[in-house]
Amino acid sequence: MPSPEEVCRRVLERITPGQAERERVLALAEGIMARLRSLLAEEGLEADVRLEGSLAKDTWLSGEADVDIFVRFRPDVPKRFFKERFLALARRAAEGLKQVERYAEHPYLECLADRVRVNIVPCYAVRPGEWLSATDRTPYHTDFVRSHLDERLKGEVRLLKKFMKGIGTYGAELRVGGFSGYLCELLVLYYGGFLEALRGALKWRKGIVVDISGYYGGREDEARELFRHHLIVVDPVDPGRNTAASVSLEKMCLFMAAAREFLARPREVFFFPPELPVKSDAELAEQIASRGTSLLAIRTRVAGLPPDVLWGQVRRTLRALRGTLKNEGFRVLRMGAWSDEVEECVLIFELESSRLPPVVKHVGPPVWVEEHVERFLAKQMANPALVCGPYIEGDRWVALVRRRWPDAKELLRARLSEGGGRQVGVAPLLAQRVQEYFQVLEGAELISLCRELEGFREWLVEFLVGRPRWLAPAR
């Protein structure tokens, strides 16, 4: 087995941009920035156009360049200006590129030049701590990282980012719930390198505080109290901000687990996960049928929801429907969701079984809660579904009755048909869409989704395997 250092060396060669790529991407960035500057000047607008992000910090990955151009306005520029005039200006600067308007806290322009994504983002030139918008910190982040990273550490950041991408923990967006690029940079800075960061992560526990600026030195409990998060990485540019707020517990743990596995069995697969074999409809149908579990899918349309809103709604809805299924006695093994982030969305629940035995135990009130007892007994004695009892168990009345919902598919259909499932906790924007359209599919019926939804087949194949690709089979 190669040493971790050897693997890192080989990976670094593949992910460090070469001279030609650098020049091409920087030329693209500078062209747009120059146009932006002259357009701003034409309009008589005072603003600073800066290159930010991984390109500015030289921590980007070969073949995966993002160009982040920030336009810093004076604080007296009203926010509506961003929406009303800035976007038009940015569009003109990026003329000739494919363009999409995006919204985070305020609107920005995303363009595609070849396979390079260009973001043109407005922000305010303010002093630290006087933030007017979420993007105002970015230039300070860039400055902080640039002033602390030497050439070696830039490579180490590239390794950590590529590792995070390979294991699926890269990205602060809700869909991923993972580590931002800036967070990767801070971790490399704090621990002094890629392998050092992995080794450091092995010691993480819920509530770990990584405080690069030492702001909370000796007062880590204060940081824990303030941030109330399983992973706290204090932003050196703004000690009131947890750079790791986006990281879900699961992604924190996935990173820790992968770090442990990589240090024990270093391989390139962590950075370059192989594609899973494509499965035909017949193969998939056979796999689902022989699996022994029940797969349920809810399909709905989600046009008009920005990704972070969509995934927030999806998360809440998954949790709510899992609760609904559990309440009726179904054992939910796993759940997940797929979306093209444009039009289609599929929620998946894997159950031990979508059919439950016909009789269920209803645990009623303790014998001394007179009012409830009378109601329970009156109800059960008149219940045509009563199978046995009511009788007393411990200090409570209980009864065995025929189950109302022995079939999970019917249960979900019924619940989603009532106001889009709003009453069982389907998130409001999703419930609106469910009211207009939804399908509940089970087992081999999911194959139709593989045919109709591009990308769903691959997602499903991975979901069915479940296992991280980097987990070594022989141990």
Place this chain on the structure above:
Amino acid sequence: MPSPEEVCRRVLERITPGQAERERVLALAEGIMARLRSLLAEEGLEADVRLEGSLAKDTWLSGEADVDIFVRFRPDVPKRFFKERFLALARRAAEGLKQVERYAEHPYLECLADRVRVNIVPCYAVRPGEWLSATDRTPYHTDFVRSHLDERLKGEVRLLKKFMKGIGTYGAELRVGGFSGYLCELLVLYYGGFLEALRGALKWRKGIVVDISGYYGGREDEARELFRHHLIVVDPVDPGRNTAASVSLEKMCLFMAAAREFLARPREVFFFPPELPVKSDAELAEQIASRGTSLLAIRTRVAGLPPDVLWGQVRRTLRALRGTLKNEGFRVLRMGAWSDEVEECVLIFELESSRLPPVVKHVGPPVWVEEHVERFLAKQMANPALVCGPYIEGDRWVALVRRRWPDAKELLRARLSEGGGRQVGVAPLLAQRVQEYFQVLEGAELISLCRELEGFREWLVEFLVGRPRWLAPAR
């Protein structure tokens, strides 16, 4: 609907012994006592022969007389004397009656004259608090009750006892886990009557202290701390003893529930529950099949276990096997046990289903428990039963695997075949017997038990109904 008082009046007429019955039973008792006295005198033994129990207190029920004859010895008589000579003496005194030796704390003789049970019990003449054996308190109980009960209260005690018998809460023996006759007497004394006791019981909660002698006046918490029981009725003869120690929570609650129901809907059915209709094999088989649950029975032989030992072992075993079933994922709706207390014993579990879906989720260790993680991953990656994963959920590794025991009957058979189930918590004396012989039966197979075991059919019919017979259908 009749008033409670009217129902009581009618019941009292039926359960109060008439003159002829009284004379017959007392003559029987006095005959044996006279013989005992002269035999003791012949042997030169100094001992006091006394009539105790409900006959002495005149709280017995017509048709259900028990004759309790106590022989009080001086404290210097060694305990082995009871075993070596007392029993022989008692046997001679009760010559002509059917006799069985019984053991509580020490041996005594039980005889049957017609349908009257006669117990001849040795004890020590000691002062209160200087008890040498458990039966030494009895004469003091008798004296206490006799000196406090007037004619009206004797009738009230009869009502409470008959009520307790009717609803199945009468008897301190482990099989019942209910209220002793003395406890019924104390409750009537404390509350001042039968209906008053029912009304009083409605106010009981876990940890209620009924302190007739006022010994713990204002220090009820001390009594709770001392006795640690849901129902505490302080023995006025020995404040260190909880007369209600034998009452299980379930029987306490059953009594409370029946009390509430009787006061709301007074009927004689509480005192004289009707027999359930006898069911044929075919009817029972049909009822079991259409019920929708799974019934599992474990049959074993229990010869040689005194009832209280047997039922103690049965209780522990039921709890242990319920745990075994639950641990493997089975949902246990109810359980119960039948025994003839001589030879045969049947444990019953009613499950939602005796078959479980083929796949189960194994929740492994949190990612940071290195040693356990390595063991879990090594095991699962080599597990031929692995279906999905291992993957990370929250902070833990989990895996979906084929279930080891999808069939409850096979599970029970396998567990009971290993040392009689000792390792899964079958109580030791029962495990010995299970090692020699057991059967696991399911569903319609239980019919064979109805044919072979006298009394089991009736028990099963009642178990299947579950509902107390006194619960009014229309409410």
